[in-house]
Amino acid sequence: MNKVAIIGVGHTKFGRLQGKNILDLLCEASLEAIDNSNTGDKEFDSVYVGAMSPGVLNHMTGIASALVDRIGLIPAAADHIKNGPASGGSAIKAGFLAIASGVNDLVLVVGGEKMTHITTPGFITSNVATITHHQAERRHGVSLPSFAGLLTRAYLEKYEAKLEWISEIAIKNHKNGALNPIAHFQKTIDEFMKSAIQKGKGQWNDVNEFLRDDKTNPIIADPLRLFHVCPISDGAAAVVLCNAEIAKNYCDTPVLITGVGQATDTHIVHEREDVTVLNALRNCSNQAYKMANKTPQDIDVAELHDAFEILEVIESEDIGFFKKGEGARAAHEGLTEIGGKIPINPSGGLKARGHPLGATGVAQVVELFWQLRGEAGKRQVEGAKTGITCNFGGFGNSIVSILVERM
Amino acid sequence: MKILKDVEKIEWKKCNICGLLQYEDHLRCLKCKNNDFERIEASGTCKLLTFTILKAPPAEFRDRQSYALGIVEFENGIRVLGQITTQENLKIGIELKPVYKKICNNLDGNEVHAHVFKPIN
Numbered sequence A: 001m002n003k004v005a006i007i008g009v010g011h012t013k014f015g016r017l018q019g020k021n022i023l024d025l026l027c028e029a030s031l032e033a034i035d036n037s038n039t040g041d042k043e044f045d046s047v048y049v050g051a052m053s054p055g056v057l058n059h060m061t062g063i064a065s066a067l068v069d070r071i072g073l074i075p076a077a078a079d080h081i082k083n084g085p086a087s088g089g090s091a092i093k094a095g096f097l098a099i100a101s102g103v104n105d106l107v108l109v110v111g112g113e114k115m116t117h118i119t120t121p122g123f124i125t126s127n128v129a130t131i132t133h134h135q136a137e138r139r140h141g142v143s144l145p146s147f148a149g150l151l152t153r154a155y156l157e158k159y160e161a162k163l164e165w166i167s168e169i170a171i172k173n174h175k176n177g178a179l180n181p182i183a184h185f186q187k188t189i190d191e192f193m194k195s196a197i198q199k200g201k202g203q204w205n206d207v208n209e210f211l212r213d214d215k216t217n218p219i220i221a222d223p224l225r226l227f228h229v230c231p232i233s234d235g236a237a238a239v240v241l242c243n244a245e246i247a248k249n250y251c252d253t254p255v256l257i258t259g260v261g262q263a264t265d266t267h268i269v270h271e272r273e274d275v276t277v278l279n280a281l282r283n284c285s286n287q288a289y290k291m292a293n294k295t296p297q298d299i300d301v302a303e304l305h306d307a308f309e310i311l312e313v314i315e316s317e318d319i320g321f322f323k324k325g326e327g328a329r330a331a332h333e334g335l336t337e338i339g340g341k342i343p344i345n346p347s348g349g350l351k352a353r354g355h356p357l358g359a360t361g362v363a364q365v366v367e368l369f370w371q372l373r374g375e376a377g378k379r380q381v382e383g384a385k386t387g388i389t390c391n392f393g394g395f396g397n398s399i400v401s402i403l404v405e406r407m
Numbered sequence B: 001m002k003i004l005k006d007v008e009k010i011e012w013k014k015c016n017i018c019g020l021l022q023y024e025d026h027l028r029c030l031k032c033k034n035n036d037f038e039r040i041e042a043s044g045t046c047k048l049l050t051f052t053i054l055k056a057p058p059a060e061f062r063d064r065q066s067y068a069l070g071i072v073e074f075e076n077g078i079r080v081l082g083q084i085t086t087q088e089n090l091k092i093g094i095e096l097k098p099v100y101k102k103i104c105n106n107l108d109g110n111e112v113h114a115h116v117f118k119p120i121n
Ligand SMILES: [Zn+2]
Pocket: B015, B016, B017, B018, B019, B020, B029, B030, B031, B032, B033, B034
């Protein structure tokens, strides 16, 4: 198997990006990655585009070949990879396999989504919910947040954890996002509270009181409130991959992808013996650790899929950082902060960086690329050499993990 | 108007080789790949394993502000996800019984029927 290197990255701002369509966003991130990797005059073998629903959300299909045309990469092979919220991770895996196999030498991977222009109430909730089991789940009126509510309550009861500890993860991720210039929300929750006070929306003594307020932090899927849930966003992220043997021709400090894993779990969440266990993550992270010859103790920084803050807890356990049932307490004790034992989501995670669905799995790898090269500015995890991602699709029935290392 | 009405029984199936109890649509066993099953009907009352109160319903349920959803487990191990008839006094472990009823019109305007769960006390 050939070694695979990341030699450049691109990342649009995440947020509400008016006046740009999905293809504009994919082009912007792609051209930045091509520029960043000094491959402007090179022929690419393949382009993989991760996006969940451009057909439904943007009435655009065939976006991969359209992208190749627009950014001048004809005749590179173009594929659109769809794996729900894990489309970005799956696209990176496809690019990795193309180079590892020796079939390709130079590949562009880009993930993106354009979502915030949809204003019909419940439309995106319903569209995303089509990923759940039609008979056993969807027709009963589930949404992805409702599953997160079910998991949160089961977890709190089983492990005697506190909801405040889960809220503290949102506080941490907003704190990190405030240091990330491409994040959707670059504001701490304390700053959210102060601006609400300034606008005369209320008076609170501290952040915890602000987060308990039904008006400022309404319940979405009890016990989960608004600040436990990530936003929907617009944005795109891209990486350029090449055979590691030629990586230094383009880039002084390439980052290697040394482990890739992907696994499936039952479609129906309640068929899992324990709904608080993500078997797909246990399986896919084990594949990635094994391929890279690493263990969870070797990881310096992680980007996990906190679409709901309970997921960061459960993932931090099933990816091997903490024992089952101890993730929430570990976060409460500060172990997952920048500077802690295992910093999680220095980017701000989905909660603060935002969640343009197909972009997320690629954005996680872009953040690790910056972290491993010491380019993450004020949110830098000092000395980070090895990182891993969890990109969560469906409701945990398809998960991708990517492990990266300094070359 | 066509009514999307399913059987009122709650049935899962049990693998005739490894014995795993599973949802009725698996064509091969989740655990051992066998395709020979025995049908098993839910029996007795059921217990609430976990629940949530959803305040941001998907489009199909747009005429309702909120509803409770839960995962229940019957005495013989069959699990079902469904709506709960009340949002009050819910607690993990309480006993419920299934009631079959119309729960919404889907986006094509057809009625959807399903089991919902009613606390016994
Ligand atoms: Zn079996």
